Amino acid sequence: MISFTEENYLKIIYKLSAETESEISTNAVAELTQTKAASVTDMLRKLSEKQLVSYQKYQGVRLTEKGAEVALKVIRKHRLWEVFLVNKLGFNWDEVHEIAEELEHINSEELVQRLDEFLDYPQFDPHGDPIPDKDGKMPELGYKNLSGIAINQTVVMMGVAQHSTSFLQYLAKIGMNLGANVTIIEINDFDKSMTINNGGNSNYFISHEVAKNILVKKK
Amino acid sequence: MISFTEENYLKIIYKLSAETESEISTNAVAELTQTKAASVTDMLRKLSEKQLVSYQKYQGVRLTEKGAEVALKVIRKHRLWEVFLVNKLGFNWDEVHEIAEELEHINSEELVQRLDEFLDYPQFDPHGDPIPDKDGKMPELGYKNLSGIAINQTVVMMGVAQHSTSFLQYLAKIGMNLGANVTIIEINDFDKSMTINNGGNSNYFISHEVAKNILVKKK
DNA sequence: AATAAATTTTAGACAAGCCTAAAAAAATAT
DNA sequence: ATATTTTTTTAGGCTTGTCTAAAATTTATT
Ligand SMILES: [Mn+2]
Ligand SMILES: [Mn+2]
Ligand SMILES: [Mn+2]
Ligand SMILES: [Mn+2]
Numbered sequence: 001m002i003s004f005t006e007e008n009y010l011k012i013i014y015k016l017s018a019e020t021e022s023e024i025s026t027n028a029v030a031e032l033t034q035t036k037a038a039s040v041t042d043m044l045r046k047l048s049e050k051q052l053v054s055y056q057k058y059q060g061v062r063l064t065e066k067g068a069e070v071a072l073k074v075i076r077k078h079r080l081w082e083v084f085l086v087n088k089l090g091f092n093w094d095e096v097h098e099i100a101e102e103l104e105h106i107n108s109e110e111l112v113q114r115l116d117e118f119l120d121y122p123q124f125d126p127h128g129d130p131i132p133d134k135d136g137k138m139p140e141l142g143y144k145n146l147s148g149i150a151i152n153q154t155v156v157m158m159g160v161a162q163h164s165t166s167f168l169q170y171l172a173k174i175g176m177n178l179g180a181n182v183t184i185i186e187i188n189d190f191d192k193s194m195t196i197n198n199g200g201n202s203n204y205f206i207s208h209e210v211a212k213n214i215l216v217k218k219k
Numbered sequence: 220m221i222s223f224t225e226e227n228y229l230k231i232i233y234k235l236s237a238e239t240e241s242e243i244s245t246n247a248v249a250e251l252t253q254t255k256a257a258s259v260t261d262m263l264r265k266l267s268e269k270q271l272v273s274y275q276k277y278q279g280v281r282l283t284e285k286g287a288e289v290a291l292k293v294i295r296k297h298r299l300w301e302v303f304l305v306n307k308l309g310f311n312w313d314e315v316h317e318i319a320e321e322l323e324h325i326n327s328e329e330l331v332q333r334l335d336e337f338l339d340y341p342q343f344d345p346h347g348d349p350i351p352d353k354d355g356k357m358p359e360l361g362y363k364n365l366s367g368i369a370i371n372q373t374v375v376m377m378g379v380a381q382h383s384t385s386f387l388q389y390l391a392k393i394g395m396n397l398g399a400n401v402t403i404i405e406i407n408d409f410d411k412s413m414t415i416n417n418g419g420n421s422n423y424f425i426s427h428e429v430a431k432n433i434l435v436k437k438k
Numbered sequence: 439a440a441t442a443a444a445t446t447t448t449a450g451a452c453a454a455g456c457c458t459a460a461a462a463a464a465a466t467a468t
Numbered sequence: 469a470t471a472t473t474t475t476t477t478t479a480g481g482c483t484t485g486t487c488t489a490a491a492a493t494t495t496a497t498t
Contacts, residue, residue: 003454003455005454005455025475025476026475026476026477027474027475027476035455035456035457036456036457036458037475037476037477038456038457038458038459038476038477038478039455039456039457040476041476041477041478042454042455042456042477043455043456046454046455057463057476057477058462058463058464058475058476058477085330088337089330089333089334089337090333091329091333095329098327099325099327099330102325102326102327103322103325106318106321106322107321108317108318108321110310110314111304111308111318114308114309114310115308118307118308222484222485224484224485244445244446245445245446245447246444246445246446254485254486254487255486255487255488256445256446256447257446257447257448257449257486257487257488257489258485258486258487259446260446260447260448261447261484261485261486262485265484265485276446276447276493277445277446277447277492277493277494
């Protein structure tokens with residue numbers, strides 16, 4: 001049996017792994033789980049005993065095949081429930097992440113299967129994240145962060161790397177929705193903030209932090 | 220904050236209260252929570268401190284207004300989710316109880332409200348149980364147990380007092396579905412088992428235990 | 439009314455998941 | 469190469485929810 005808490009650790013280690021080649025550090029996990037490093041060490045030892053991660057002290061952590069499988073199932077459920085909440089219950093995309101954080105731990109293969117069917121086998125969640133299929137397969141999309149795009153280039157917004165209500169509401173306010181065409185007007189050297197245009201008459205000024213959390217693809 | 224576990228205790232005390240006038244005993248709670256009496260005593264003290272139950276040692280327990288309110292909210296969620304699982308995802312009525320036991324603890328008023336709307340404000344769950352409204356109001360239906368019906372009487376099956384898969388599958392097998400017309404053909408004095416007819420050519424012989432868990436109303 | 443039986447509570451313990459403070463190891467700077 | 473800083477682990481402790489065994493209380497029986 002894998003507990004609610006263990007599932008959350010696995011999911012977080014999975015996400016960190018997607019951003020890094022190397023081992024994941026104890027501190028990185030502690031930050032995302034909102035716990036202290038000492039607690040993470042305890043949990044890593046436990047997950048290691050269960051063969052869900054490979055871990056040797058001071059060496060960082062990595063998911064095993066089995067651990068990645070569990071993480072992908074949780075992510076699949078999270079994203080399917082988000083689709084349900086937005087497409088069927090009429091929630092806004094900025095309201096669903098926290099609820100999905102709870103729903104993702106409901107245990108029933110049959111439920112996930114039927115939910116997937118009910119939603120018509122969606123490929124992406126409301127934030128543009130791909131939904132792993134039954135076997136944990138998920139397309140590599142190769143989206144880039146807006147922060148890495150050069151001046152004068154035009155790109156299409158495909159997703160967000162953060163699901164907090166405040167961030168998503170801010171994006172809505174400046175007209176940054178999935179599918180928007182975004183042109184980089186200007187980049188400030190000193191803090192990497194940028195001025196962008198997303199189709200409207202007026203340009204917007206966004207911080208590097210914001211640009212990092214917007215996922216785009218080239219036109 | 221009310222934990223998952225506390226919610227389950229409150230729900231169980233609520234259900235036991237519906238069947239009895241008097242105080243609920245520690246042992247009765249222990250049986251339904253599948254824990255030991257000692258654990259129940261601990262929890263009752265805690266719930267009492269939180270003003271969710273009134274409890275004095277050796278005197279049994281009763282829900283306070285506040286406790287009943289919490290219990291009704293959990294029951295409302297349980298039943299709405301069961302409707303969702305059957306009506307929208309196509310589950311059979313005998314497959315949904317365990318999943319609803321998990322879903323009933325998801326915390327979001329907004330979610331419950333929207334789910335209710337999505338399901339078109341259902342009044343009953345798939346097992347014939349009434350669904351409490353937003354304010355915790357629920358009709359008194361006055362259904363009787365089939366075990367209390369006299370010989371030669373015909374009644375209509377309106378619900379079940381137990382949601383286990385095995386019980387519900389057994390009912391399906393003998394053609395006992397909601398809405399069935401049931402006539403008592405014979406009652407055996409010694410063990411209160413009965414022979415019934417539910418519309419088909421052949422009669423069925425059912426135990427007292429089964430009859431106790433079938434809810435009916437007079438025609 | 440006294441005794442026996444059943445129920446309930448208390449006492450003490452344990453696992454899960456978290457914490458703080460101190461020690462150990464690794465990384466960085468001098 | 470040493471010293472300093474940062475990261476990670478260990479040690480010990482806390483809370484929640486559970487358990488078993490023993491003690492207290494209530495209920496039932498003679
Ligand atoms: Mn999300
Ligand atoms: Mn998402
Ligand atoms: Mn149920
Ligand atoms: Mn039900």
